[in-house]
Amino acid sequence: MKKCGRIQLNLLKDDIFNRFFPYKILVYADKIREILNENMPCPVVWHVYPSNICNLDCNFCIMRKEKNDNPKHILDKNIFDKIGNDSILNDIKLIHFSGGGEPLTNPYLVDFIYRLKTTKKKTPNLALSTNGLLFTYEKLGILNYLDHLRISVNAATQKTYSLLTNRPEKNFIKLVKNIEDIVSYAKKNKCTCNIGLAYIVTLSNWKEIYDFVKLASSLKIDFVHIRPVFYEKDYENNKLKNLLPQIMELCQMAQYDFQNKHFKVYTITYKFEGYWTNRNFTKCRSTPLQAVLCADNSFIVCQDVFHRFGDYYSNSFLEIWKSDEHKKAIEKIDLNKCPRCVETLHNQIIEEIFIKNTVKIELI
Numbered sequence: 001m002k003k004c005g006r007i008q009l010n011l012l013k014d015d016i017f018n019r020f021f022p023y024k025i026l027v028y029a030d031k032i033r034e035i036l037n038e039n040m041p042c043p044v045v046w047h048v049y050p051s052n053i054c055n056l057d058c059n060f061c062i063m064r065k066e067k068n069d070n071p072k073h074i075l076d077k078n079i080f081d082k083i084g085n086d087s088i089l090n091d092i093k094l095i096h097f098s099g100g101g102e103p104l105t106n107p108y109l110v111d112f113i114y115r116l117k118t119t120k121k122k123t124p125n126l127a128l129s130t131n132g133l134l135f136t137y138e139k140l141g142i143l144n145y146l147d148h149l150r151i152s153v154n155a156a157t158q159k160t161y162s163l164l165t166n167r168p169e170k171n172f173i174k175l176v177k178n179i180e181d182i183v184s185y186a187k188k189n190k191c192t193c194n195i196g197l198a199y200i201v202t203l204s205n206w207k208e209i210y211d212f213v214k215l216a217s218s219l220k221i222d223f224v225h226i227r228p229v230f231y232e233k234d235y236e237n238n239k240l241k242n243l244l245p246q247i248m249e250l251c252q253m254a255q256y257d258f259q260n261k262h263f264k265v266y267t268i269t270y271k272f273e274g275y276w277t278n279r280n281f282t283k284c285r286s287t288p289l290q291a292v293l294c295a296d297n298s299f300i301v302c303q304d305v306f307h308r309f310g311d312y313y314s315n316s317f318l319e320i321w322k323s324d325e326h327k328k329a330i331e332k333i334d335l336n337k338c339p340r341c342v343e344t345l346h347n348q349i350i351e352e353i354f355i356k357n358t359v360k361i362e363l364i
């Protein structure tokens with residue numbers, strides 16, 4: 001492990017045109033103007049939680065309450081068909097399957113992906129976030145249709161994985177084997193799916209960051225994404241915040257030692273800040289750019305705030321999306337009660353560029 005210096009900081013700054021580039025939201029300026037004119041544009045992204053059931057029990061899971069409140073819900077086959085039709089009709093750019101619980105616990109998901117992608121119509125891109133343990137050999141075929149796959153790993157050793165997930169240590173060996181199979185299948189079949197491993201930094205795994213990146217690099221995936229956990233208790237968040245300089249140094253060392261043009265190490269410092277610093281926007285306006293459908297057929301305003309609206313079982317997507325109930329759910333957003341916000345920069349861009357014109361857009 002090399003000690004890190006200025007060169008790594010430059011590397012972090014230079015590599016800005018990547019999947020996390022926040023200003024890409026400006027491509028959707030028309031939709032942002034519609035929002036500001038109090039219309040409800042169709043969203044760009046549709047997050048779908050196929051299931052509230054999970055095979056793990058991670059200590060840091062932000063969906064713990066949702067899973068406890070609605071424990072047994074899964075989306076049924078008809079709802080997937082509706083999602084397929086509505087996403088095509090409304091020109092949704094990406095469907096992202098995540099949780100909720102573990103998406104692959106839903107028995108209809110894999111079949112839906114095959115059916116959607118073998119229609120002759122133009123379909124949205126597909127992303128899947130999973131813990132990877134249920135990615136059996138029979139499911140590998142979906143790699144031909146996914147554009148993005150993110151596997152949550154969060155550890156570099158069996159012991160830490162077991163501690164974080166409250167499951168036996170042997171799961172970690174299975175997970176690594178599954179990732180090897182995924183990479184090997186994708187390579188053999190020339191899949192264009194972008195494959196990444198996620199690492200949520202917690203008080204119990206932060207020391208393993210370097211070894212995790214080393215492992216990921218040896219597995220020949222495309223990228224890793226390292227980001228902080230959000231604890232419900234302030235004192236735990238503060239503890240983690242105090243460790244941030246050491247955490248960033250480990251990230252930078254790993255980046256220096258392992259990053260190359262085929263393997264990227266993303267740490268995304270602006271998301272670290274958005275968790276703990278004061279909000280620098282006055283109102284949340286970005287939620288209509290992303291729809292979030294829960295496993296109980298209701299929509300919520302954003303991935304972190306469970307103001308529910310609509311019943312997708314009984315109504316069409318547009319009826320729900322353009323409804324007063326949706327508007328009321330947005331009006332209920334209270335920034336002081338938002339737990340964390342990965343939309344911080346998007347909201348700031350909308351306010352500073354579209355409303356205040358702080359950047360003087362006429363001066364290009």
Ligand code: SF4
Nearest residue numbers: 284302305338341343
């Ligand atoms: S966390 Fe709050 S501010 Fe952020 S997107 Fe969700 S509702 Fe908006």
